[in-house]
Amino acid sequence: MSLKLTALLKSPWVFHLSTGSCNNCDIEIIDCLTPRFDIERFGMLLAGSIKHADVLLVTGSANRKCIPRIKRVYEQMPKPCFVVAIGECALSRGMFIHSYNCPVPIDHILPVDAYIPGCPPKPEAIIAGAVKLIEKVKNGTAKKAKNEK
Amino acid sequence: MAKTIVPIGPYHPLQEEPEFFKLTVEGERVVAIDVHVGYNHRGIEKISEMKTFDQSVYTVERICGICSTSHPFACVQAVEDIILMEVPDRAKYIRTIIAEGERIHSHLLWLGLAGHFLGYNTVFMWAWKLREEILDVMEILSGNRNNYAMFTPGGVRRDIKAEDIPVVLKKVDSILPTLDMLKKAVMDDPVLHARTKGVGILTRDEAISFSALGPTARASGVAKDVRKDAPYAAYDQVDWKMIVTQNGDVFDKLAIRVLETFESVKIMKYCLTHLPGGEIKERIKNIPPGEGIGTHEAPRGEVFHYVRSDGTNRPVRHKIRAPTYMNLPTYKATIIGETISDATIILAAIDPCYCCTERLAVRDMKGKKLFNGEDLVRLSQEKTMQLKKKMGF
Known part of the structure; x- marks a missing residue:
């Protein structure tokens, strides 16, 4: 593993990107940061700007107005970076599969490394997913690890 | 002084959800605001028309x-309004408990x-x-932290067990201190007084003319609550x-929300101790043709649902109006003339919820032009004229 990845895994900063979700997953992500779950124990911190982030947490069933913006946000992220899809909507569009405004699931737009199912996933599930992502990067099987410049 | 445009969004650390504010500022003062929404539109009204009444x-x-x-x-109240039915007393109490827990x-x-914004x-x-602690209570009562799935036309889906009530009461009591x-x-x-008192004032007349709802209206002296x-x-x-x-300023909106929490605890405790016995659900055989409305005082204001049935098992029209839709235009009254540093808390003060609000997006084939309210009214009026001509009026 390269020095960049070793440093990244020590303290992966996350950026939260809502692509038209119902707020539930977003609240559970913020719940992870508050005293009961406290994901900061693992060095994870919610970054204010996408340019400071290592991991992108995507929630919601991407709608037509959001898709170009999601791509732009992803382009602005410093590489290497990883994408985690949170919630049923981001995984497969869930109940919005028949919606006229939600054409594709997130993994058709961005290279997703970890999927956390649930409507909404509990904070415990989100923490478990984050730990699995870290293991995946250590094994070298993560998608974006090869995108490193 | 030169005007500057400060864009906030669509993706901004300040916001939970994607939305776009265009603030025009002169020096430090905000002189105009433009709100762009549509990043959350998922077409729920249309999806709801594809489902059965239960779904x-x-x-x-x-x-x-x-x-x-x-x-x-x-x-569910809109559906029950079509049938003109009464739900059992126990179901009414359980519904109230869940609604107040959410508040x-x-x-x-x-x-x-x-607090974070300040x-x-x-x-x-x-x-x-x-x-x-409250989410734990909701988990005991409904089995889930957020989406409770307790409601169904005719009653509730899940009963509150007698042995759960003391546990819940103890937990609710424990949060009071x-x-x-x-x-x-x-x-x-x-410091909080200095930051929020006299900031972003919405006067009583403005609240009435903007048809503000919920805590936003009640903070301005408009006694409006569907529950009463x-x-x-x-x-x-x-x-x-x-x-x-x-007063209608940010401090009053904050105070209202804090004090309402105590009232909600009171309602919740009363309902838990006075829970009547009996059935929790009445069976609905079929839903006749007709239309019904249902309202509920959500934490942000009045939620309004309109459901029309044609006698089949699916609604033919389901119209939803969320409170933020009415509260959003009050920015025009509150934010103009304030400093850019106060803009954040004023934008947050109505407790906006954009995923509730976004029911419609209109644009042309190139995806560029977004119709505004005036255009929509004009389109609607033109259609009426055409229809009138067609029908020979």
Whole structure:
């Protein structure tokens, strides 16, 4: 593993990107940061700007107005970076599969490394997913690890 | 002085959800605001028309995660309005308990975020820590932290077990001292007073002319609450008081939310101790053709649902109006003339929820032009004219 990845895994900063979700997953992500779950124990911190982030947490069933913006946000992220899809909507569009405004699931737009199912996933599930992502990067099987410049 | 445009969004650390504010500033003062929405539109009204009456309740639950009781509550009332049925007493009480639990967690969530916006991260952490206790209560009662899925046309799906009631009461009681401490810490803090008093004032007349709802209206002295005005469920059987303040500034909106939390705890405790026996659900055989409306006082204001049935098992039209839709235009009155540093808390003060609001987006084939309200009214009027001509009026 390269020095960049070793440093990244020590303290992966996350950026939260809502692509038209119902707020539930977003609240559970913020719940992870508050005293009961406290994901900061693992060095994870919610970054204010996408340019400071290592991991992108995507929630919601991407709608037509959001898709170009999601791509732009992803382009602005410093590489290497990883994408985690949170919630049923981001995984497969869930109940919005028949919606006229939600054409594709997130993994058709961005290279997703970890999927956390649930409507909404509990904070415990989100923490478990984050730990699995870290293991995946250590094994070298993560998608974006090869995108490193 | 030269005008500058400050864009906020669509993706901004300040916001939970994607939305776009265009603030025009002269020096430090905001002189104009433009709000662009549509990043959350998922076409729920259309999806709901594809589902049966039973399923559409869980569809509308996914409109908003924070108001995940309010929309089903209004929806089942609309369906019951078509049939003109009464739900059993026990179901009414259980509905009230769940709705008030949601109000407590929603107000605490807002209080935390408001503290965060003002630079009081301690308030943020305390409020959210307290909120976890309420989520535990909801998990005991409904089996889930957020989407409760308790409501169904004709009653509720899940009974409250007798052995759960003392546990829940104990937990609800245990949050009161911390809530009281938080109330004192927030309401007696001189810095918080300086930051929020006299900021973003919405006068009584403006609140009425903008048709503001919920805490936004009540903070401006408009005594408007569906729970008192047109009582439903068990609200007419419980003794509680509506909190109304007169100034309409950010501090009053904050105070209303904190004080309402205590009222909600009171309602919840009364309903839990006076829970009547009997059935929790009445069977619905079929839904006749007709139309019905349902309203519920969500944490942010009145939620309105309209359902039309043609006698089949699916609604032919399901119209939803969320409170933020009415509260959003009040920015025009509150934010103009304030400094850019106060803009954040004023934007947050109505407790906006964009995923509730976004029901319609119109644009041309190139995806560039977004119709505004005027265009929509013009289109609608033109259509009426055409129809009139066609029908020979």
